[in-house]
Amino acid sequence: MQVNSALVKVKNRLLVKLCIDEISPKIDIVSQLFYQELFHLNIHLKTIFSGNVTFLNRKFINMMATFKNVKHLEAIENSVEKMGERHVLHYRVQLKHFPTLKKALLLALKKHLGERFNAELEAAWHEVFDDVAEIMQRAIKNCDPAKITEITSNESDDDMGLYEDIGGEAAIQRVHQRLYDALFDEPWLEKFFYGKSKEALIDKQTKFMIAAFNGPNNYTGDTPAFVHMHMFITEEMLDVRETLLRNAILAEGLSASIAERWLKVDQSFRMAITKKTVDECVLKCIGQLPIVAQKPMNYIAPNAAKAK
Ligand code: HEM
Ligand code: HEM
Structure with a gap:
């Protein structure tokens, strides 16, 4: 039984790796789908994932690289823990963000791969994501609570009303x-x-x-x-x-x-x-040109209206 579940783990990690290899040539498209889903689920995550499209794509590629290299996850636990700490202390990520990110990632993969994202592959992603997230989350929970409060209390104050x-x-x-x-x-x-x-x-x-x-x-x-x-x-x-x-x-x-x-x-x-x-500027396809607007000669910027 134990041997069986260990084999399933090996298979799932391999399936995820092969899946990332498959999407690699189109990684920017998957990245775009991912952020679309992510911000649709929680638009406030834009304060955590800030920056222009080049930065966003780079962040997505970094995350994918982790999932691709989980063959020996247990051997790299220490560095995954450190990564978890960086997430909470430097990027202001909270435990509750993990399920949102996972959902967005699975939705993006499903949209991109269509039928190729079958039940077996989906189950593999669930397991691999959860295994990595568990180590990161354990490290987050072990972080000094005082430090975390200091950081998350600075979180942009959502103007609720x-x-x-x-x-x-x-x-x-x-x-x-x-x-x-x-x-x-x-x-x-x-x-x-x-x-x-x-x-x-x-x-x-x-x-x-x-x-x-x-x-x-x-x-x-x-x-x-x-x-x-x-x-x-x-x-x-x-x-x-x-x-x-x-x-x-x-x-x-x-x-x-x-x-x-x-x-x-x-x-x-x-x-x-x-x-x-x-x-x-990042171009959508070959042959597209950046949109550049020259400032007209003698341009006069609009005046600010006075508040009543
Ligand atoms: C199992 C889940 C996750 C993995 C494997 C992962 C992996 C990574 C990796 C490898 C990086 C590159 C920088 C570094 O190593 O510190 C990174 C950056 C980042 N991650 Fe994650 N991450 C995960 C979950 C999350 C979650 C839940 C969020 C927030 C919703 C998040 C937000 C970020 C942000 C904002 C950065 C970029 C930081 C910067 O460069 O400004 N990550 N992630
Ligand atoms: C000088 C500043 C800006 C210019 C010149 C500009 C220009 C444009 C243009 C040309 C489009 C149409 C894109 C297309 O149909 O292909 C667009 C769409 C849009 N812009 Fe801006 N924009 C500016 C700033 C902003 C800002 C600050 C925001 C957010 C607060 C914003 C939010 C949007 C949204 C939500 C859309 C619709 C996206 C969609 O088609 O789904 N824009 N913008």
Whole structure:
């Protein structure tokens, strides 16, 4: 019996390794699916998984590398424990995040592999994930509780009442209508929106922000890092958009304090989108070019409206 279960373990670890070998040429696509699922399950994990698409992909590849090398997991327990400690002390990961990450990973694999992700392979992934997670979680539980509290209490304070305070979906939709009216007419930023459907963007942005404001999560699109990965969007452009968004919020009759709370959430996505050079753009397919918008000559940035 024992020999049997040891053999099943060996087989499962091999199946997972072969699965990772199979997805390797398309790892960026699986990574994109993974983050899409992960942030759909818990949009606040974006504060843990920050950074642009290159960083996100690298993090995903690192995690996959661990699962690929579990043939002798018991022999590398020490280093897996250390990794667990790093997760809680440096990356602010909590025990409750493990099931979410596992679910997102399995969903992404299922979407990517379709029927090839059969019951046998799924069971193998469950076991391998749980074996690795168990060692990491044991190390997390053994970490100095004082240190952990210090770190997790700094966790970005989710503004729980914001969705209701803004006035729900209809108010958010109206602000976005104003924002995109302004963006489509903005002499510099309009270049990104040629040929795009304003209505679709308003709808997606509204669903996305409702989830980010802790309202119902009905957003099924990509995360900001992936949506904008081929667009050369600079800090200065994001400043322009911020002014337009603040103006839109105030023009809808919302207060200055609501505007600041809204902008705090919106701006938390900056890191995922902003790029310092055009080389940081990641292209979706061969032949695609980065979207670059030259600043028009004599450009004048929009003025900030005064709060009433
Ligand atoms: C069995 C589960 C997991 C494995 C095998 C794993 C593996 C790894 C590895 C190998 C790295 C590279 C950096 C390092 O070695 O310290 C990493 C980074 C990271 N992991 Fe995990 N991880 C797991 C679970 C989680 C969970 C549950 C979360 C949070 C939801 C998480 C969040 C992160 C983040 C944010 C980083 C990047 C840190 C940075 O470079 O900024 N991981 N993980
Ligand atoms: C100057 C800054 C920005 C520019 C120029 C910009 C531009 C765009 C463009 C052109 C699209 C359409 C993409 C496509 O259809 O292929 C888009 C989609 C989107 N953007 Fe932005 N964006 C900016 C900032 C932001 C920020 C800060 C956020 C988040 C708070 C955001 C969230 C989204 C979302 C949720 C979508 C829809 C994604 C989907 O199609 O599923 N954007 N953006």
